[in-house]
Amino acid sequence: MLSQKTIDIVKSTAPILAERGVEITSVFYKRLFEKHPELLNIFNHANQKKGRQQAALANTVYAAAEHIDRLEVILPAVKQIAYKHRSLGVKPEHYPIVGENLLAAIKEVLGHAATDDIIQAWGEAYGVIAQAFIDIEKEMYLEAKEQTGGWAGFKAFKVVKKEIESSVITSFYLKPADGSNVPDYLPGQYISVRLQIEGEAYLFNRQYTLSDSPGKGYFRISVKREADGHFPHGQVSNYLHDHVEIGDEIEVSAPAGEFVLDQGTSPVYLLGGGVGITPLMSMLNDLANKKSARQTVFIQASKNGEMTAFRNEVKEKMDSLPNGESYLFLENPTSIDRQDGGFDHQGFIGLAFLETIIKDPNAKFYICGPVPFMKAMIENLEQLGIKEANIHYEFFGPSLNLKEKQFV
Known part of the structure; x- marks a missing residue:
């Protein structure tokens, strides 16, 4: 005291x-x-x-x-x-x-x-x-x-599948190297990946959201290659993309995090920007696996079609939901995007659009993406009268206070 x-x-x-x-x-x-x-x-x-x-x-x-x-x-x-x-x-x-x-x-x-x-x-x-x-x-x-299949600290996992999702995002499917079961987790949680990179004195830790629903016998992380023009600056993401292959082992922590899908019946809106779609994919897959009758609205924002991940998976899951609808916003559609017409809106997700699709002010909103994206979405929702308790968001890295626009 x-x-x-x-x-x-x-x-x-x-x-x-x-x-x-x-x-x-x-x-x-x-x-x-x-x-x-x-x-x-x-x-x-x-x-x-x-x-x-x-x-x-x-x-x-x-x-x-x-x-x-x-x-x-x-x-x-x-x-x-x-x-x-x-x-x-x-x-x-x-x-x-x-x-x-x-x-x-x-x-x-x-x-x-x-x-x-x-x-x-x-x-x-x-x-x-x-x-x-x-x-x-x-x-x-x-x-x-x-917990069943759980552990403390880090455990060796083997890469059993590597799948390109877009021009910048690749998924890694992971199973325990010792053949044990994968523990259960909540849709939206993350794991830490620990790597030893050749030539580096210290281990590297990165936290990646689990991008698939629980109960499938594996972890899936979907990693964006972080690069600035021709000069890569995401040491771990680039290493995963370029050097980690099927059969390789990496160390993984047990799932963690509080940005998780509630199990209620109210409408749910999933708003993702860029690689921020990953926890929302876990939530969407969970809803689809349970054949949920909840009104589910999935809104994805990306730069262009080449950089848009999970397009087919989103369509498949939304088609399986009785009350599902999805929208894709492209900031700068390419000529191929315009020719294919595989997107719904050009530009950014704005207040006017949200106003037209939000019917229930008591719906739950889950937001993940770049900080400017999340700030804009939160401000838009607040202008529409959505209560703070119904707005949930996740960011990658140290915690941010988006309202005060500072770190906390």
């Missing part, structure tokens, strides 16, 4: 984190990896280079400081981050290391302003925050291990 003095100090210094949080966390990660380079085996290197992890941590600590006397307020955010930690293999012994280097970073950045009382208060507060994560993650590790 924190003293009132500690609570007062932490809350009074919270605004400093809003102002200098990214500076503090940037120093923190630099210190952390210099002193403990082995932790590079856990963290996503790409998010570090882009500064996303630094910003995410800064705002997480800020939120915790603001609510240090009522941590239950941020419990949903804590659980979301804890799922990512469990999926990546974060353990209790990592938290004291993080705490030591975070306090040192605060002192380095704030200088004389970081008095002994402030550092002591933050040390005590960090202990409480860390314990909240440790307790939740302990339950998550146990749940992952004790």
Whole structure:
């Protein structure tokens, strides 16, 4: 239990984190990896280079400081981050290391302003925050291990099928290398893939959504080749596309995540942009497998036909649903796209279109795609009077606060 003095100090210094949080966390990660380079085996290197992890941590600590006397307020955010930690293999012994280097970073950045009382208060507060994560993650590790076919940490899986879905997306079908069963999971969850890339000193972790429904005896991940013109910058995605073949083994964590399809009866709208379609494909396949009578509207946005994944699969699943309808938006249709006419609208999914197809304000909406896409969809839905509780979204990488347009 924190003293009132500690609570007062932490809350009074919270605004400093809003102002200098990214500076503090940037120093923190630099210190952390210099002193403990082995932790590079856990963290996503790409998010570090882009500064996303630094910003995410800064705002997480800020939120915790603001609510240090009522941590239950941020419990949903804590659980979301804890799922990512469990999926990546974060353990209790990592938290004291993080705490030591975070306090040192605060002192380095704030200088004389970081008095002994402030550092002591933050040390005590960090202990409480860390314990909240440790307790939740302990339950998550146990749940992952004790489910049928489950395990803790990482397990070897074999690639049994590799299928090109579009010019930029390829699916990998994975089965346990030891021949055991695949555990059940919820439509929309993700796994972590851990790779050793030749010539690299540290392992690479990436989280990929499971793009097929549960109960099929395999995991399917659908990976976009991340490249900028002729210069690939997605080290793991390019490695998977170019070097991982049928029969190869990769390490995988048990499924995790809270962006999952509810099992109710209300209408469901699935809105996906680019590779953000992957968790929605898991949801769509689950609805189709159960021959759900729910009104199901699938809305996909892509740049052009060549980059559009799962077109045939979407059509097949929608045709099997008694109350299903789908729409494909292409930003820049090619001449072949125009000739084939295999899309419904050119441009972006806009407010006017959504207004014409949303009949029930109590419907459930699931959104995944690039950040600008999700921001636009959320704003459109809110303008149409959709309640916040009915709008669900998932993003790839550190958590984002799309309303405040900042990392959290």
